[in-house]
Amino acid sequence: DQQVKQNSPSLSVQEGRISILNCDYTNSMFDYFLWYKKYPAEGPTFLISISSIKDKNEDGRFTVFLNKSAKHLSLHIVPSQPGDSAVYFCAASVYNFNKFYFGSGTKLNVKP
Amino acid sequence: DTAVSQTPKYLVTQMGNDKSIKCEQNLGHDTMYWYKQDSKKFLKIMFSYNNKELIINETVPNRFSPKSPDKAHLNLHINSLELGDSAVYFCASSRTGRTNEKLFFGSGTQLSVL
Numbered sequence: 079d080q081q082v083k084q085n086s087p088s089l090s091v092q093e094g095r096i097s098i099l100n101c102d103y104t105n106s107m108f109d110y111f112l113w114y115k116k117y118p119a120e121g122p123t124f125l126i127s128i129s130s131i132k133d134k135n136e137d138g139r140f141t142v143f144l145n146k147s148a149k150h151l152s153l154h155i156v157p158s159q160p161g162d163s164a165v166y167f168c169a170a171s172v173y174n175f176n177k178f179y180f181g182s183g184t185k186l187n188v189k190p
Numbered sequence: 191d192t193a194v195s196q197t198p199k200y201l202v203t204q205m206g207n208d209k210s211i212k213c214e215q216n217l218g219h220d221t222m223y224w225y226k227q228d229s230k231k232f233l234k235i236m237f238s239y240n241n242k243e244l245i246i247n248e249t250v251p252n253r254f255s256p257k258s259p260d261k262a263h264l265n266l267h268i269n270s271l272e273l274g275d276s277a278v279y280f281c282a283s284s285r286t287g288r289t290n291e292k293l294f295f296g297s298g299t300q301l302s303v304l
């Protein structure tokens with residue numbers, strides 16, 4: 079029973095355009111969400127996070143949006159660059175437990 | 191200087207064998223984890239240790255035994271390997287293990303059981 083789902087296994091975007099990666103979750107107790115980026119043969123690296131008390135968090139070209147009523151979060155990358163091509167994982171945890179539930183990832187390909 | 195390093199990177203072995211994966215972090219973190227990436231690509235937590243003490247122990251066969259000699263090391267020993275154990279295993283660490291801390295991952299160990 080997967081509590082975090084990324085229903086798009088892959089996404090292809092032209093350089094300079096916006097990339098939107100989506101993530102859905104089922105557990106209403108989740109209150110902290112992260113996005114990780116993973117290149118081949120490397121471990122996931124932290125990208126951006128959001129707490130449930132916010133609905134938006136920005137860091138440079140990356141913005142994460144949280145819609146708690148829909149149990150949905152999204153990662154926007156603007157503008158997309160070829161170096162952003164990687165697998166993106168979303169993850170969620172419940173307050174007071176540093177135990178993360180991960181989605182299955184979305185492979186982003188940014189075409190030059 | 192790699193923050194979280196795990197060895198070996200690749201491990202190919204026969205069913206029934208016993209193998210170990212080693213992990214070390216030089217970040218000074220108190221908590222370390224083992225995650226398994228299954229065939230459907232989900233990353234699932236297996237264990238976490240805080241200062242050598244077992245904190246999280248998910249429903250994992252008891253053929254898997256973590257060992258933490260000190261807070262900078264968390265090794266994973268697997269007995270009687272089975273075909274279904276084939277996966278990528280990631281070690282990770284976080285500063286204190288308290289809530290809302292990001293994880294720092296190693297580069298993974300791809301285990302293939304033949």
